[in-house]
Amino acid sequence: MQGNMMLQPLLISNLIEHAARYHGDTAIISKNTDGTITTTDWTHVAENSKRFANALASLGTAHGDRIATIAWNNHRHLESWYAISGSGMICHTINPRLFPEQLVFIINDAQDKVVLFDKTFLPLISAVKAHTPTVEHFICLGAFDQDVATALPEVKFYDALIAENSAEFDWPNFDENTASSLCYTSGTTGNPKGALYSHRSTILHTYAICLPDSLNLSANHVMLPVVPMFHVNAWGTPYAAAMVGCTFVLPGPGLDGASLVQMIDQYKVNIALGVPTIWQGLLAAAKQLGSSLDSLNRNVVGGSACPPAMMKAFRDLYHCETIHAWGMTEMSPLGTSNQLKAKHQQLSSEEQLKIRLSQGRPPFGVDIRITDEENGTHEVARDGHTTGNLQVKGHWIIESYYRKSNSATTADGWFDTGDIASVNEDGYLLLSDRAKDLIKSGGEWISSVELENIAMSHPNIAMAAVIAATHPKWDERPIVIAIKQQGAEVTEEDVLNYYSDKIAKWQIPDKVIFVDAIPLTGTGKMLKKDLREQYGSVLLES
Structure with a gap:
């Protein structure tokens, strides 16, 4: 015997309809690529998502087509997300920090039909355009821009498409297991691989991240997703923000510490989300600017371990x-x-x-x-x-x-x-x-994460990566690649001595190498593969 409850498919379009109906006047604050601020709300985000859904239909797109986005966290990007998935198409977010060869592979593997992009990424679009035969339309997320039109004569402009189309649109009803969005892994080894999410999986994930024992989100929050929308859908926050109807502050390309401090203080952000490298920049900027970050009572750290x-x-x-x-x-x-x-x-x-x-x-x-x-x-x-x-x-x-x-x-x-x-x-x-990334020394395992956390607790170390270096006797030994705090004086001996009372003696790294920068992946994680290639033989050279 089955239950007598209504059966309605779990669809992403339901989220934006809910946000518009019950949180319509709640602010969406968006920093544009030119640094200006647009303040809108859930009502207008929902209306524009319908206008853009009509625009996509007029361009000949169909259910199941892949629509790519190469864009920052901003209101146009948000509107396009709901238009794409809500229409039954697949929103394919692309990380612009990948190599051009990887971008070409991803676009072709997904067989994207349309590519949306912020003006910032025009050089990238120009570089890959000739190698992406499935793409029929390029849409710049903004108003008409002569520079963009000159470089890409066939380009269409988002604002013009919005103005030309009606906000009257009936979201289609379909199976909740229909694909909704597509994200590719960072591809540190081999070609990136695609994870194809469904409407059902996305809605269930959205419920989960809103729970008190997860991110604990509600309509009382002013949320700043510093994690990009091209990084695993900004950890699902654009969906969660609509589900709970919170104020959403979108930082655009301004991910440096000073820009984030300014947005947090100006818009009274009380929850922010990002990777550790972002928060290192924020802490340094808050100290330099003298900000007490009064409104910020919670930050979420993911992507890699929090020191x-x-x-x-x-x-x-x-x-x-x-x-x-x-x-x-x-x-x-x-x-x-x-x-x-x-x-x-x-x-x-x-x-x-x-x-x-x-x-x-x-x-x-x-x-x-x-x-x-x-x-x-x-x-x-x-x-x-x-x-x-x-x-x-x-x-x-x-x-x-x-x-x-x-x-x-x-x-x-x-x-x-x-x-x-x-x-x-x-x-x-x-x-x-x-x-x-584990280090096997003399048959025993050493955690690089534990050693990195100790190094980064040193007051004069801004960032540290620990990698395995080949050793003639012990097979592998840990070494530290470190960036000093600005203006700090610290020696290799200082750092190695700092380990002495914190871990077993045999786990203490063999060497510290100071550098000006540590290579990062497109999602802000340390590229240890590159570090191993550069420094993996350093203990054999001495």
Whole structure:
């Protein structure tokens, strides 16, 4: 016997309709590529999404077509998202920081029919245009611009299309398992691979990230997603913002610390989300500008492990709670979020900090396990100490990659993340390292993440990466690649001595190399592959 409840498909168009109906006058604040600010609201975002849906239909697009976006976090990008997915097409966000060869591969692999872009990326579009035969239309996200029109004569302009089309549009009804959006992995090894999300998986993921034990979002929030919309859909925040109807502050291309401080202070942002490298810039700028970041009471850190020193700085200097989260492109991306349980409230702040440094617990909809071998099925103890291969399964986790016939999961249906981790009895996940970044010295494993956290807690170190260097006796030994704080005087000996009372002696790195910059991926993670290529033989040279 079945239940007697209404059955309505879970569709992304429902989110924008809800936001417009119940939070229509709530502000959407958007920084444009020229630095100007546009203030709109959910009513107008919904109207423009319908206008653009009509525009796309007039260009001959159809259900299931892939529509690419190469754009910053701004109101036009947001409107286009809802127009594309709401119409039954697939919103394909592209990371502009990838190499041109990777961009060409991604566009051709997706067989994109339309490409939307911000003027910032005109040189990129010009470079790849001749190599993307499936693309029929290029649309610049802005008003008419002579420079763009001269460089790309066939270009169309978003603002003109919006002005020409009606806001009357009936969102189509279709199966909730229909594909909604497409994100490619960063492709650090081999070609990028596509994760194709569905309307159902996206809506369930949106519910999950809004929960109190996840990101704890509501209509009371003024949210700033510093994480780009081209990085795993800005961690799902554009959908969550519509679901709860919060004020949404979109920073455009202004991701430097000073620009973020200005936006946080001016628009009273109380929750912001980004990767650790972003928050390092914010902390430095807040100190330099003398801002106390009064409104900011919560920041979410993901993408890579949050250094303890950073979490302490937000807590002690700015009274800001840091939420550690973890996920992957293949997971839409949320896997875990670190919120304390009731029994932890009686602990001291330092004891709570130790818990906060883990990646947290999975929400309902995700399950995690640690196995003793890659793609294995034997689960190790949940004791917070025993490490193994992290595997996941759930409602918004990949089963297979886009246009790949083989399954991406284990024989019993779990996705192996490539991370080494442990889980404690309360379900808190603690990542040790990426499997490929672990350092094996004399037969014993050393976590690069733990060594990086110690290095970055040194008051004179701004950023640090730890990699394995080939060693003639021990096979591999850790070395530190570090950037000094501006104006700081610190020596290799100072840094190595700093480790002496914090870890076992045999884990202390063999060498510290000071550099002016550490290469980053398009999503702000340290490119350890490049560092290994450059410095991996340094211990053999001495």
